[in-house]
Amino acid sequence: MTKQLKALFYTPYFVWLGLFVIAPVGLIVYYSFFNINHQLTLANYQTFFGSGTYLIMTANSVLYAFLITLIALLISYPMAYYISKLKHRDFWILLVILPTWINLLLKAYAFIGLLSQDGLVNKCFELFGFGPQQILFTNTSFILVAAYIEIPFMILPIYNSLTDISSSYIRASHDLGATTWQTIQKIIIPMTLPGVKSGVQIVFIPSLSLFMLSRLIGGNKVITLGTAVEEHFLTTMNWGMGSTIGVVLIISMVVVMALTNTKKKRRQTIW
Amino acid sequence: MKKLFAIIIGIFIICIGLAYGSQQLQKSTGDTGNKVLNLYNWGDYIDPALLSKFQKQTGIHVNLETFDSNEAMFTKIQQGGTSYDLTVPSEYMVEKMKRSHLLVPLDKSKLTGLNHYGSSFMNKSFDPKNKYSIPYFWGTLGIIYNDKMVKPGSLLHWNQLWSKKYRDDIMLVDSARDTMGFSLISMGKSVNTTNSNTLLAARNKLVKLAPNVKAIVADEIKMYMAQDEAAIAVDWSGEASEMMGNNSHLHYVVPTEGSNMWFDNWVIPKTAKHYKAIYEFLNFMSEPKNAAQNAQYVGYSTPNISALKLLPKSVQNDKQFYPTQKVIDRLEVYSDLSPAKVQQYNDLYLEFKMHH
Numbered sequence: 001m002t003k004q005l006k007a008l009f010y011t012p013y014f015v016w017l018g019l020f021v022i023a024p025v026g027l028i029v030y031y032s033f034f035n036i037n038h039q040l041t042l043a044n045y046q047t048f049f050g051s052g053t054y055l056i057m058t059a060n061s062v063l064y065a066f067l068i069t070l071i072a073l074l075i076s077y078p079m080a081y082y083i084s085k086l087k088h089r090d091f092w093i094l095l096v097i098l099p100t101w102i103n104l105l106l107k108a109y110a111f112i113g114l115l116s117q118d119g120l121v122n123k124c125f126e127l128f129g130f131g132p133q134q135i136l137f138t139n140t141s142f143i144l145v146a147a148y149i150e151i152p153f154m155i156l157p158i159y160n161s162l163t164d165i166s167s168s169y170i171r172a173s174h175d176l177g178a179t180t181w182q183t184i185q186k187i188i189i190p191m192t193l194p195g196v197k198s199g200v201q202i203v204f205i206p207s208l209s210l211f212m213l214s215r216l217i218g219g220n221k222v223i224t225l226g227t228a229v230e231e232h233f234l235t236t237m238n239w240g241m242g243s244t245i246g247v248v249l250i251i252s253m254v255v256v257m258a259l260t261n262t263k264k265k266r267r268q269t270i271w
Numbered sequence: 272m273k274k275l276f277a278i279i280i281g282i283f284i285i286c287i288g289l290a291y292g293s294q295q296l297q298k299s300t301g302d303t304g305n306k307v308l309n310l311y312n313w314g315d316y317i318d319p320a321l322l323s324k325f326q327k328q329t330g331i332h333v334n335l336e337t338f339d340s341n342e343a344m345f346t347k348i349q350q351g352g353t354s355y356d357l358t359v360p361s362e363y364m365v366e367k368m369k370r371s372h373l374l375v376p377l378d379k380s381k382l383t384g385l386n387h388y389g390s391s392f393m394n395k396s397f398d399p400k401n402k403y404s405i406p407y408f409w410g411t412l413g414i415i416y417n418d419k420m421v422k423p424g425s426l427l428h429w430n431q432l433w434s435k436k437y438r439d440d441i442m443l444v445d446s447a448r449d450t451m452g453f454s455l456i457s458m459g460k461s462v463n464t465t466n467s468n469t470l471l472a473a474r475n476k477l478v479k480l481a482p483n484v485k486a487i488v489a490d491e492i493k494m495y496m497a498q499d500e501a502a503i504a505v506d507w508s509g510e511a512s513e514m515m516g517n518n519s520h521l522h523y524v525v526p527t528e529g530s531n532m533w534f535d536n537w538v539i540p541k542t543a544k545h546y547k548a549i550y551e552f553l554n555f556m557s558e559p560k561n562a563a564q565n566a567q568y569v570g571y572s573t574p575n576i577s578a579l580k581l582l583p584k585s586v587q588n589d590k591q592f593y594p595t596q597k598v599i600d601r602l603e604v605y606s607d608l609s610p611a612k613v614q615q616y617n618d619l620y621l622e623f624k625m626h627h
Contacts, residue, residue, distance in 0.1 A: 036610045053622050060625075112491070117500050134439070136500070137486040219486025220445065223625050234342075235447060236617045237610070 025250065031243035036236075044244035054228070058248070061224040064143065065207035069154075071147040072203050073196065076154035081188075083155075084162040093159055100152050108216045111145050112136065115217075137219030145217045146210055154199040161195030162188070197260040205253045225249060308333045308548040311344065311355040313535070316408075318568035325555050331548045348373055348540045356543040357552065362397040362534040365404050366607040374403045375539040381550040384557025384575075391599050392574035395534065396606055404536035405553060408571035410508035411594070411602060412449055412531040414524045415515075420502035429457035429526045432503070433480055440502040441480075442495060443487045444510075447620035448605060449531065450477065450487075453505060456529050456603075463606045467615070474619040478626045487624060496521060507533065508592055512570045523591040525598055532602035534574075 035041045048054045083092045099107065114120050115135040122132045135141050165188065173183040209226030220227070225245050232242030310317075314337040322333045336355070338344040341364040347353060349371065360368060368374050379385070385393075388406060398404045416426050420440070425431075432441060432453075443450055452462040454473040464470060485501050496504050497517040506514075511523040537556070539549060555561060562578035572592045573579055579587060587593065594602075608616070 036614060053618070053625060056625060112494075116495075116498055118498070134485075215445065215488060216491060219442075219488055220624055221486065223621070227624070228621060231447075231617060231621060236614050237342075238614055 028243045028246045028250070031239050032247045034240040036238045036240065044240050047241065048244050048248065054245070057223055057225055057228060060222070061208045061226075062252075064139075064146075064222060064224060065204050067143050068146045068150060068207040069200055069204045071143060072150045072154045073200065075147070076151055076158055076199065077196070079151075080155045080158040080162055084159055089163075093155075096152050096155050104149065105212070107149060108145070108213060111141075111217060115141055136217065137221055139218070139222060142214060142218035142222050146207060146213055149213070150203040150207065153202045157195040157198040157202070158192055159195075161192040165191050201257060201260055204256055205249075208249055208252065306331050306548070308545055308552055309354050309356045310335045310552075311348075311353075311358040311540075312337055313359060314339060316359065316535075316569060318565045320568075321556075321561055321565055324561070325552065328555070329548075329551055331545075331551065333552070345371075345373075348542060351542065353542050354544055355540055356545050356549050357537055358540050359407055359535050360538060362395065362536065363605050363607045365536055365538060366397045368538065368540070369398070369403055370607075373541050375541060375543060376402050377405070377539065378550070381554075382557075383554045387557055387559055387562070387575045387577040389574055389576040391596070392534070395604050397534075397604060398536070404538045405557070406574040407535045407537050407556075408509075408566075408569065409532060409534045409574050410572055410592070411525045411533070412453065412505070412507055413511065413591075414526065415496060415504045415506055415511045415521055416524070417496070417499060417502050417518075418520050418522060419499065423522060426503070426524060427526060428528060429453050432457075432483065432505070433476075434483075437483045437503060439483065439485050441483050442485055442492055442501045442504040444492055444504070444506045445487045445489045447617045449505070449507075450623070451616050451620055452531050452605075454480075456526075456531075459528075462531050462603045463608070465608065465612050470615060470619055474623055477620075477623040481623070481626050493517075509571050512592065516570070525591070525594050525602075527598055527601070529598075529601035529603060532599075532604050534604070 032044055033040055033042065035043050079096075083089050083096070086092050112119075116122070117132055117134075117136075119135075121135060125131065125133055169187055169191070170183060173187050178186065209224060209229065211224065211226030211230045214220065214222045214224055214227060225248070229242045229245050229249075232238045232245070308331050310333050312335060316337075317335070322335065326332055338347070341361050344358060344360060345364060345368065348355065348358065348368075365374070382405075385401075385405070392406045392409055393401055414426060414429075414432070421437075431437075448462075451470070451473055454477045455462055455464050455469070458469075458473060458476060460469055460473070464473070486495075488495065492504055492506055493510055493514050495501060496506075496514045499518070499520070504514075508523060508525075511521070515521045515523065537553060543549060556565070557575065559575060559577035559581055562573055562575040563581040566573035566575075566578060566582060567586075573582075579593070
């Protein structure tokens with residue numbers, strides 16, 4: 001292949017990377033150093049790390065993102081495991097992916113219909129004599145709906161790493177006298193860890209800034225960094241502060257990536 | 272796979288075809304020389320029948336484009352490339368556009384209907400002597416309650432929202448200015464307060480309201496109230512009239528100690544070109560008969576007193592949307608605060624949201 005032809009193949013990639021990854025991140029970092037009067041300053045960072053409000057908000061966001069990821073993982077892993085064992089597993093995994101074809105806003109509104117005072121869930125409760133409960137605008141409902149929305153993104157990588165395991169490993173494990181539980185513990189879980197890690201990465205970061213769900217389902221009872229970003233960009237027009245929060249989110253994403261990646265490398269060297 | 276591909280291509284071609292067709296249709300009815308008026312208005316905020324009536328009377332065709340937020344409208348006009356002749360900003364945006372030199376002063380000698388407007392609605396702080404704007408509709412911030420859960424007539428004051436009776440019963444509209452605003456009014460302060468200590472006190476008072484707040488939501492509030500999801504909501508009168516159209520158990524109150532009064536106003540942006548048509552249209556819209564028809568269509572409160580007299584008695588005497596003069600006198604218009612103060616209002620509001 002000539003050099004020019006090669007260049008032809010990788011230019012689109014670099015153009016894409018430059019325009020849609022590096023430039024936006026660069027702009028966010030750039031804006032974060034300006035205050036509302038367009039003066040160069042570090043005040044935004046000072047405000048962020050100096051005020052209890054933003055730190056509590058960050059702690060809140062991390063806690064909720066953690067819970068959402070945890071619940072999504074606890075549901076997704078067994079689900080992916082059983083789907084990978086099924087006869088028509090391609091069909092079943094398609095059913096799992098299907099909800100991602102529906103717009104997030106529509107799903108949120110569907111949940112409002114389900115969880116409201118005279119929604120379907122409360123109708124069921126009434127059948128069993130619990131009377132109507134306040135389900136909407138609670139932390140629990142927020143976490144559950146968010147976990148529901150993230151589950152397909154968690155299942156897919158886990159499912160892929162499960163189907164990648166050659167059945168000969170499993171057979172070998174059984175031949176050597178391992179019980180089913182031991183096989184899962186010693187063979188399947190370690191071999192699917194890369195899938196779990198990418199699932200966690202994909203789910204955790206967006207969960208840090210779910211501003212729309214926290215308003216629609218959580219009734220703003222849950223305030224995440226996303227709420228603050230939305231407010232700074234749309235109401236106060238303080239793009240500097242909004243960008244500062246964006247930078248913090250990006251850094252925390254890098255941290256999560258770094259934490260989950262080093263372990264993977266170590267395991268690979270062991271094998 | 273091939274079939275799927277064919278379907279996708281098919282849908283794509285049909286969409287392109289339809290888009291092209293509608294573009295052609297619009298072109299043929301659109302720009303016809305000087306006999307046009309480019310109107311930039313909120314969605315569904317004018318009676319379409321009036322537009323055709325105007326065209327019949329004057330031969331001027333009105334091109335209507337819509338926006339959904341003051342900020343979006345501001346950005347579009349500021350960036351240029353448009354040719355809007357008239358637009359309808361809210362009061363604080365009139366002030367902001369004026370400061371950004373985006374408005375053309377009104378030529379009062381060409382306006383004939385100004386005498387129809389009530390004096391309570393003219394010469395407001397956002398536009399002294401109405402140099403740039405004519406009020407289009409006005410309204411208030413108030414309390415909506417559901418008579419299935421709240422005894423009718425028992426809820427009259429902002430301070431009652433803090434009552435233990437209404438634990439987890441109240442929905443607030445997600446707006447820093449309005450939420451801080453009613454807290455300030457409940458303490459007897461102005462909604463335009465800039466004193467930091469007073470603002471802090473208003474935030475502290477809001478924190479005490481937190482146990483009563485069920486949710487802080489935006490547009491969805493209309494749907495929730497119509498579905499009996501909450502007993503009480505704090506929202507604007509325009510939204511309230513929409514909710515009440517969907518649920519007859521809802522009622523709207525403007526607390527007697529005062530509230531915010533908002534205006535949407537006709538202004539001429541810098542981008543205007545068809546001045547003759549503009550003044551003909553403004554005069555047409557000020558005619559009591561037309562203003563009354565429009566008010567019935569939109570359902571908001573009209574500042575046109577002569578038009579109000581043409582509306583049904585049930586509307587005229589509706590204290591919810593046309594409060595008594597005594598209440599009107601206590602209503603306050605938001606003034607455009609400095610960016611630093613806007614920031615402070617929002618920061619304090621965010622702190623309240625964290626506590627709730």
